Amino acid sequence: MTKELGLGLLGFGTVGGGVVAGLQKNAVLIAQRTGMRLALRKVADLDWDRDRGVALDRALLTKDAMEAVADPGVDIVIELMGGMDAARKVIAGALSLGKPVVTANKALLAEHGEELFGLAARHGTNIFFEASVGGGIPLIRSLREGLVSNRILRLCGILNGTCNYILTRMEQKHLPFDRVLREAQAAGYAEADPSLDIDGTDTAHKAVILASLAYGFHVPMDSVATEGIRGLNKVDIEYAADLGYRIKMLAIIKDIDNSVEIRVSPTLIPVHHVMASVQGVFNAVIINCDGVGDVLCYGRGAGRDSTASAVLSDVVDAARDIVSNSKRRAPGFVPFRQDGRIRGISEARVRCYLRLSLLDKPGVFGQIGTVLGKHGISIASLLQKETATGHHAPVVIITHHAGEGAFQAAIREIDSMSVVGAPTVRFRIEDFE
Ligand code: HSE
Numbered sequence: 001m002t003k004e005l006g007l008g009l010l011g012f013g014t015v016g017g018g019v020v021a022g023l024q025k026n027a028v029l030i031a032q033r034t035g036m037r038l039a040l041r042k043v044a045d046l047d048w049d050r051d052r053g054v055a056l057d058r059a060l061l062t063k064d065a066m067e068a069v070a071d072p073g074v075d076i077v078i079e080l081m082g083g084m085d086a087a088r089k090v091i092a093g094a095l096s097l098g099k100p101v102v103t104a105n106k107a108l109l110a111e112h113g114e115e116l117f118g119l120a121a122r123h124g125t126n127i128f129f130e131a132s133v134g135g136g137i138p139l140i141r142s143l144r145e146g147l148v149s150n151r152i153l154r155l156c157g158i159l160n161g162t163c164n165y166i167l168t169r170m171e172q173k174h175l176p177f178d179r180v181l182r183e184a185q186a187a188g189y190a191e192a193d194p195s196l197d198i199d200g201t202d203t204a205h206k207a208v209i210l211a212s213l214a215y216g217f218h219v220p221m222d223s224v225a226t227e228g229i230r231g232l233n234k235v236d237i238e239y240a241a242d243l244g245y246r247i248k249m250l251a252i253i254k255d256i257d258n259s260v261e262i263r264v265s266p267t268l269i270p271v272h273h274v275m276a277s278v279q280g281v282f283n284a285v286i287i288n289c290d291g292v293g294d295v296l297c298y299g300r301g302a303g304r305d306s307t308a309s310a311v312l313s314d315v316v317d318a319a320r321d322i323v324s325n326s327k328r329r330a331p332g333f334v335p336f337r338q339d340g341r342i343r344g345i346s347e348a349r350v351r352c353y354l355r356l357s358l359l360d361k362p363g364v365f366g367q368i369g370t371v372l373g374k375h376g377i378s379i380a381s382l383l384q385k386e387t388a389t390g391h392h393a394p395v396v397i398i399t400h401h402a403g404e405g406a407f408q409a410a411i412r413e414i415d416s417m418s419v420v421g422a423p424t425v426r427f428r429i430e431d432f433e
Helices: 014-034 065-070 085-096 106-122 139-146 161-173 177-186 201-215 234-242 304-323 364-374 404-415
Strands: 003-010 036-044 076-079 101-103 152-158 245-256 259-270 282-289 293-300 341-343 349-359 379-384 392-399 425-429
Touching (some): 003 014, 003 065, 003 085, 003 304, 014 304, 036 065, 036 304, 076 304, 101 106, 101 304, 139 282, 161 177, 161 234, 161 282, 201 245, 201 259, 234 245, 234 349, 349 404, 364 392
Parallel strands (some): 076 101, 259 341, 259 425
Antiparallel strands (some): 152 282, 245 259, 282 293, 349 392
């Protein structure tokens, strides 16, 4: 017999419209596959007039999200309002009523996950968040279920479509950062205020969710060493290419001696590595775990229909759990490592790309080599573009591994030298080893 579950949708924006469209398009398929009918019972939004490209019975609409949460016909709450305070309040309200919540709100989970997952546990219900990281890629499910018996050794992800689009266009069209950002905004890929994306916060939110899930403790946002791509100079993309690398905005999460290193920054990766071929708005994550080695998850990390696909898969999971009377069958977050430790970025061992601006005269390079050597940094390769003698020339150095602290100290020392014409530009390199 087909069971019917009632849904309350909070936030009828772009993704909300995609959820309604997906439900309408594939309701029969979902019923055939699961034996359940998913019925929209309430849709809450403040704006009822904007065209979302889907037909909706206006009797379902309300402006009061709490009314939708409390509606006795609503079994599952879908939070797509975004933002912090109002979303936190309605999610807490739904969990307190024992209703499972499906959300795409990565910022809220990264900042207040501990409180919300705790509330879900206390009320015997669950939070589903597949859409919060990697859009339509079934990534959370892979970590939570597919790899539940594996130790996660490393996660490396391209998790922000806006950054990846900008870097791809800069490389392929040889365009400067500001121009590509303006184009991305005009095309609707980048927000009018792109700070969350280009300064790395969005990637850091997603990294925190993945790290918490993989390592079993709530990883705080301030433990992520975050650098963005704002103002990235296209010459670095070109020099990196000359040396066999591509620059990607990367989240890197590593388990080293039982402590977690977590960082987000534009990073050089070998051009022949599979992650280097992730172009445009696409996302990808490599999960390295025992037993399997590398698992690659790739797909559309943003957009109406792909994000809605992740939301709907969560809705089906929540519905199945209700029907089988086991709302906490696979809890969203399980704190299995209370003593989890974060490794500060200063403890990291990294390889780097350095672009120095050096006066082109005899002996200068020897001085630089001496400073690097003093800090235990060894040079792997070197590129100098020709310029008129007596001027400042760009010199690009690829190093071997050394401590992050050594790089910071060496760069400080180099930048104080009279032969150096501009601050040194530095990117880390990831070899996926
Ligand atoms: N702003 C995000 C991105 C999409 O550019 O990837 C939502 O997570």
